[in-house]
Amino acid sequence: MLKNEKYKNESMRLEPRKKLVFFVKQGLDNFLTDIIRNLSLKYDTKKIIVRNYKEIDEGMRWADICWFEWCDDLIVYGSKQKLAKEKIILCRLHRYECFTKYPREVFWDNVDKLILVTDHLKKLLSLQIYDIEKKVNIITIKNGVDMDKYKLLERKTGFNVAYVGYINDRKNPILLLQIIKKLVEKDQRFKLYVAGSFQSLLIKIYWNYEIKKMNLENNVVFEGWQKDISNWLEDKNYILSSSIHESFGYGIAEAMARGIKPVIHDFIYSNEIWDDKYLFNTVDEAVSKISEEEYNSKEYRKFIEDNYSVNLQMDSIERLLEGINKKQEKNKNINRIASESNEKDFYNCIKKMNDFIPYFCKDYDNYNFQSAKIIFGKREVIYSGMELIEYALKNDENKQIIINNIWYHKEIKSFVLPDVIDKSKNKSFIIGFAKELLETKTEFKNGIAGYVFEKKLQEDINKNFLAYNWQRAIPASKFMPLRGNLLIYERYCFASKFINENSKVLEAPCGFGYGAAYIAKFSNNVEASDIVGDNINFAKSVYPISNINWCTNDVTKLNYSENEFDIYISFEVFEHLSLDSIDNYLKEAVRVIKKGGKFIISTPNKSMRVNVNNPFHIKEYTFIEFKNILEKYFKDIEYYSILNSMVISGVNPSSYSLIAVCTK
Structure with a gap:
């Protein structure tokens, strides 16, 4: 009996039927026949043979759920439309797409499920998008054969x-x-x-x-x-x-x-x-x-x-669609938070911070939460009634992990988790620790409440509070507010556009390591250096990522060979260097990058910091001063500005920070 027999009673219900559209090119719809025939008894279905992209626009406006049958240019287009944020987007990948450019061009943030027809396609897909499991929720649903159509005929050996x-x-x-x-x-x-x-x-x-x-x-x-x-x-x-x-x-x-x-x-x-x-x-x-x-x-x-069998296939598809309906309820909570906050950039903010998370679902799955305790954390009031909760854990194995981007709405008592956490088997532990912070009384100052439960760390903060307040932007602590984190993300997101998986990348200094951990999503070979040994120890513990080598180093005398790196990232160190050491710093940059390699550097824009006096900055620079120094060492330089939490081309007098991309 086909699966559609099971749906007959359900199809008689008077509940509103969801609209499900299938997008496919001419001649590539033969795998959809059984699926559409069965689902049409439970959903209002349309199959659109796409001849131009306008047909995708029309279909997406009509539907609640959009099924793209192949991971081709149709899903590339559909995933980038504004409507994709409002609709449930499914994409099925059959095989050949793994070896095309299309998976790299899909905007996976807007795709709710990537459906594979066999498990090993994930391995093939990861060869060109190594963090694909972090970008999109992946499920395997095997193909199905209509057993009623292919009757058994017992036979024997023959010719x-x-x-x-x-x-x-x-x-x-x-x-x-x-x-x-x-x-x-x-x-x-x-x-x-x-x-x-x-x-x-x-x-x-x-x-x-x-x-x-x-x-x-x-x-x-x-x-x-x-x-x-x-x-x-x-x-x-x-x-x-x-x-x-x-x-x-x-x-x-x-x-x-x-x-x-x-x-x-x-x-x-x-x-x-x-x-x-x-x-x-x-x-x-x-x-x-x-x-x-x-x-x-x-x-x-x-x-x-x-x-x-097609029955097994349809069972899996049915469970998938039922789960997606639950996911829509989660989105309603996000919509409610967004509408009540009256902030247009709410979704963008969540997207950026989720993107900056360096862990995969398996990292949360494999971590021993049962013996873990919170070392430090923060609650930050972002909008009225809504908080951002972040914290760091250490377990009995002395392993640490940072938990980022947990959003909590007080009125509806609802958590919104990053997808990479939401699909982890250990998400209940993560929510439990967030609740622990919510139940711990503390004082908010400028909208942020900080927590420190490790005695040694608290003593160091008390002793060096000025340094922590100005310089030590520890992730998930009160010293890393959301606005500062967004500015940091923009710099690293910008730098990532110059990197591919074969690029050898140096970041120096790397600070607490979150930038290098992000860059490691794009490059298979990252060197992360810092002059402060405690920073490197922290980064090693929190981000044990196989394609990063953590080491201590001085930017004025790097322990690397000539022409070793394709990309050298050096953010917010220029202003910390004495005037007599800048020459060595830039000479070393020229020495270690390859011909055609890029040195990506940023520094605060002095013109916008008249009333800001960071005691740890030896000298801050105007654009002209910055430009005059760099052009002594590099002839090919492009300048950028950070303005309104975005990197823009050229120099804007009102920018927070200046960025230069110097090519050797």
Whole structure:
């Protein structure tokens, strides 16, 4: 019985039906047929064959839930529309998209679920977006076969070998011919029947040439695409697949549902999809599997029933959609907070701070919260009735973790968590510690309440309060207010645009390490240096990230080779250096970056700090002073300004900070 039978009673309800739209290109909708047929009994559905992007706009306005069938340019466009923030956005990734540019271009913040058809696609996708699990919530829903359409016909060994699908490089067609050649040498009755089409003229020419050279004209039967594949499979004994990679293989599954024995090339991750007993690596192994007496039609069908039936697929999709409806309730809380705050940039603020979190869901899952205690934390009143709660933990294993961006609305007593925390199995612990801070009485000063529970740290703060107040912006402490954190984020977000995964990056000084931890999302090789050993110890403990090397270093005498780095980031240190050490600082920058490499530096804009007197700044600079010094060492410089929490091109007299990108 198909899943749609289950929905009949539900479809009679008078509750408003949600609207679900499917976006897909012409000719790529064949995997949607069963899904739409079943869901149309519970949802108002539309399938839009997209010919221009305006059709996406119209469909998104109509729908509550938007399903993009492929991770292609359609989801790239849809994810970047304003409506995407208001709608539930789903994207399904089948296989080939992992090897295209499109996943990198999707605005994943607006995608609620990325649906994979098999688990290993996550590994392939992470090769070009290594932190994809942090960017979007990923779920695997396996493909499904309509078992009613493909009736079991018990059969036995024979001589008819079937191939179903396109013929292209990835399908490895020469292996098909080599196998059938070997079989024909054993018995002339073996034949290869092909239901499909060529996608390459060269492959077609080569295929025909090899058939002739191997004398297989009477043993390879090319029959083209079949409208009724179930009927075509009626007299076949084996389904043969020679691909070098698949995410599934409907042709294989449909044949197995009919009771046909599978013989499948052992491509990478194939044993994640198929049982090892159906796989082969060599021509001889394939011939052996086809020639042997072992044959069990019921077993082949049962494998599909247990793993890839359309009913299992629809159960998973139904649970997904039900969960998404719960997620909409969470969004209502965010909407209420945003509307009551009357702040247009609320969503943007949350997005930026979530993006700045360096941890993955697995980091929260693997942390031992049961033995943890709060070391320090803060509550910050952002708008009326709403607080930002952040804190640091240390457990009995002496491991530390920073918890950022927990929003709490007093009136509705509701927490809004970053997605990376919300999907962690340990989120209840994280909420529990936030409640602990809420229940701990303290004094608010300028909208911030600070907590310190570690005696040694409190003694150091008392002793060096001026330094903490001006210089030691420890994440999740009262010394790192939201506004300051946003300004820091903007600098690092700007710097990240010059970085790719192969860039070797130096940050010096790195302070408490949160900037380097963010940059490590974009580069596979980050050196983070600071002259203060305690800063490095803190960063190592809180951000144990494998692609960061933490070390002590002096920016005026760096312990690195010449031409070692593609990017050197050095924020807010210029003003701390004595005039006689600036020369060494900039000479070292020129020395350690490669030709064509970039030195990205920032410093406060003296022109906007007339009434600000930071006792730890030796000298602050106007733009002209800053420019005159840098141009002694670099000829190619671009200048930027930070204004209204944004980095803008050029120099603005009202900017908080000046940024220079110097190319060697």
